[in-house]
Amino acid sequence: MKKFNFSAGPSTLPEEVLQQASEAILDLNKSGLSLIEISHRSKDFIAIMDESRALVKKLMKLDDDHEVLFLQGGASLQFLMAPLNFLKKGSKAAYIDSGNFASASIKEAKKIGFIDVLASSKEANYTYIPKNYEIPLDVDYLHLTSNNTVYGTEMHDFPETSVPLVCDMSSDILSKELNFNKFALIYAGAQKNIGPAGVTLVIVNKTLLGKTGRDLPSYLDYQVHISKESMANTPPVFAIYTTLLNLKWLEKQGGVSAAAERNKIKADLLYGEVDRNPLFRGVCEKVDRSLMNVCFFLNDEEKLKEKFDKMWKDSNIVGIGGYRSVGGYRASIYNAMPLEGVQTLVNVMKELEKTA
Numbered sequence: 001m002k003k004f005n006f007s008a009g010p011s012t013l014p015e016e017v018l019q020q021a022s023e024a025i026l027d028l029n030k031s032g033l034s035l036i037e038i039s040h041r042s043k044d045f046i047a048i049m050d051e052s053r054a055l056v057k058k059l060m061k062l063d064d065d066h067e068v069l070f071l072q073g074g075a076s077l078q079f080l081m082a083p084l085n086f087l088k089k090g091s092k093a094a095y096i097d098s099g100n101f102a103s104a105s106i107k108e109a110k111k112i113g114f115i116d117v118l119a120s121s122k123e124a125n126y127t128y129i130p131k132n133y134e135i136p137l138d139v140d141y142l143h144l145t146s147n148n149t150v151y152g153t154e155m156h157d158f159p160e161t162s163v164p165l166v167c168d169m170s171s172d173i174l175s176k177e178l179n180f181n182k183f184a185l186i187y188a189g190a191q192k193n194i195g196p197a198g199v200t201l202v203i204v205n206k207t208l209l210g211k212t213g214r215d216l217p218s219y220l221d222y223q224v225h226i227s228k229e230s231m232a233n234t235p236p237v238f239a240i241y242t243t244l245l246n247l248k249w250l251e252k253q254g255g256v257s258a259a260a261e262r263n264k265i266k267a268d269l270l271y272g273e274v275d276r277n278p279l280f281r282g283v284c285e286k287v288d289r290s291l292m293n294v295c296f297f298l299n300d301e302e303k304l305k306e307k308f309d310k311m312w313k314d315s316n317i318v319g320i321g322g323y324r325s326v327g328g329y330r331a332s333i334y335n336a337m338p339l340e341g342v343q344t345l346v347n348v349m350k351e352l353e354k355t356a
């Protein structure tokens, strides 16, 4: 029986996507060839790449200025590619330090140019999203992390500014509707809401590229990847194909707006129990709570941890251990987590209360 996998990423994918991906490993479209042995230059794979890019554009309602790229190196490489492609020589960029990945992006960007950290919630172990900061107009971009996977906070509003916005959306992309066209650059490792690990989705406003005065190494230059249609070198064919299957599943389920409705119901159910059940408490400021990563503590770990851990494991649940710098529990409830999984966890929490 398939387990309810609450892991933060790689994370659960829909059963039918796993089924179809497995079939393609053995025989892609009855071609007599495996997906992972055909040439990426074959017409079958070029069709997969084209359809994947087109479907991202459709699901995110992207305009023609925005290009969709499937790259490698994870979101981590984008920490570096973002400043290389958007930070002019001798100029500066602004960053918000809202979590460990935001902090990692700042560390990388500082190797490229001057970085102004406008606000940080580090002093509160990143339990809230920094707000009410002034955005200087002389920066080349403002970098945000829309969802902090480790701490369970999410930006529910984006700043209104004329400064180009760059956003790491690794852990909440495609989970809710946004005007994605207002971003200069969006990047996301696939392994949460997009598909399997091994590919990174990059959405870039091409009209803003080529203005830094830098002579970039080809592989780090978005313009090169745009001109080569994400095939500057051999792309991760399995990850891209499985992403396409997952995007098709999302579309069949009603697209991003329907996913947002389901995600709200799941998050309300789980946070509702965290707040109601006297044995538990939430980790973050309520207004900033993530709809994707629900972090919570047991009030009396010493007394109840062993019992609770046995109960959820016995209920077919995996992956709710909190990140090491936070502790407690983190249930990641991305698009593919069924309501039934969340209900199962909530039932275990209720059962613990009854028997504690």
Ligand code: PMP
Pocket: 009, 073, 074, 075, 076, 077, 101, 145, 147, 148, 149, 150, 168, 169, 170, 171, 188, 189, 190
């Ligand atoms: N940003 C965020 C918000 C993340 O959650 C992660 C990883 N889970 C990363 C960046 C790093 O991504 P990757 O492992 O794809 O480099």
